[in-house]
Amino acid sequence: YPAVKKVFVSLDGVYHKINLETLRNPKTGKYVGEELDIRLVANTKDLLKRDQPKPKSSSKVVSLFGFPDYRMYNAYDTLKVEKQLGKLKETIKEINTIQEVLAGKYQPQPFLGEAASEENVQRLQSPKVLHLATHGFFLENIQPTRTNGLQLMGQATQVFVENPLLRSGVYLAGADATLNQKTRPDSTANGILTSNEVLNLNLDNTDLVVLSACETGRGKIQNDEGVYGLQRAFLGAGAKNVLMGLWKVDDQATQYFMRCFYESWTQDEDVRKAYRTAQRKLRQEYPSPYYWGAFVLVGQ
Secondary structure (H helix, E strand, O other), rough: OOOEEEEEOOHHHHHHHHHHHOOOOOOOOOOOOOOOOOOOOOHHHHHHHOOOOOOOOOEEEEEEEEOOOOOOOOOOOOOOOOOOOOOOOOOHHHHHHHHHHHHHOOOEEEEEOOOOOOHHHOOOOOOOEEEEEEEEEEOOOOOOOOOOOOOOOEEHHHHHOOOOOOOOEOOOOOOOEEEEEEEEOOOOOEEEEEEHOOOOOOOOOOOOOEEOOOOOOOOEEOOEEEEEHHHHHHHHHHEEEEEEEEEOOOHHHHHHHHHHHHHHHHHHHHHHHHHHHHHHHHHHHHHHHHHOEEEEEOOO
């Protein structure tokens, strides 16, 4: 169909792990993304709403979370820590760069260190953009168990097996305590924001959620139900679009992509255009699809 230039796709199964734009056309040798405008939607029912898109948010608030203080024990500093998440110092530069781009036109709200907490995410009231630069996770190969004492991130393992929405999420400030099964005063805000908890966020007027963490796009693969991951959770919470990473890439490449994206987005708030622009510029600097193909945009 040579006349077709725009294709809407609702992925299923293992295709959620692939960026279709990185595939090559065997006849032309070009990447699919060069020949077609691939638009990912969470559900094909979304196509029925194309003529009635949600209006852009009038908010100017851009909430930026990065460099979470995963240890953040306060009075628990003396506890022995066996599992520790790697510090993401490079995300400080990422957040600062975005603030520079947004300065003057928007109201950036940076949350760094201890402030990059689950509590602060839950308090948000539909920012225009929510940017999360932190570790993501997906738990797989968990075996069912009835052992009452076995815990996983503060939840019984059996619960994780039965509810896939608890098996993917992002780590925020204080997560190390939960990973080490240490008791914290408030178990409802344990530093681990699961996809199940994301559904309760107020993002009804949020234009975009950006997940620049590692493997945030993954979730439990079920052919009949699609991916129960952060992608669907943030869209279910009301966000119009989700920009996320499928795998870990070079820090400098990620920072360059995000700078290019926000520089374009601030011009006319066209999320799709900004994504394509950033992708094109990143490809010029990093030709391998391993870099520019790591980011996908899903939504309106």
